[in-house]
Amino acid sequence: MKLENNLRKYRFEHNEISQQDLANAVGVTRLTIHSIETGKFNPSTLLALKIAAYFNASLEEIFYLVDDEENDEK
Amino acid sequence: MKLENNLRKYRFEHNEISQQDLANAVGVTRLTIHSIETGKFNPSTLLALKIAAYFNASLEEIFYLVDDEENDEK
DNA sequence: ACTATATGTATAGTAAACTATATATTTATA
């Protein structure tokens, strides 16, 4: 199981907000938003909930689990 | 904003599972579950989603944001 | 009372989230 997201899609479709402005809105750095969008990391639940709240979405609408071939178990 | 959870309640009310067994089920250590329950840390979204999936719950049913007096903004 | 199981607590280490800074590239626009 690994984490994926469609944050980038949300950024464009829902609010047309820049990485920088979203970062400001949820209290992190632009690099943090960028790293989440490019899958470089797996945000904390606190941050993911803040992002979801920003878009008036549930966390699961933006972040979701997918199976991964490597790393089967867990 | 900070993160709180009712994982302990879920553990007892929903499945009567021990910290150890839940830890095994989601692929972490017993201490990790303990630390989440006692608010010592803020799990990754990946882990929180696995825990929610284990209980057939949405993440928001178990983990949620609350305002905190200190640390107002953000 | 003994044993097993669940939980709490502590210390030390590793991995990964997140920041800071800086530079480069893309895209739009005057």
Add this chain to the structure above:
DNA sequence: TATAAATATATAGTTTACTATACATATAGT
């Protein structure tokens, strides 16, 4: 084509999630 804004990418540092190990306490069952 010059300029600005958004995004990409890289390196290095700090903080915190998470592991490993160990020991102590609580509870329940025999």
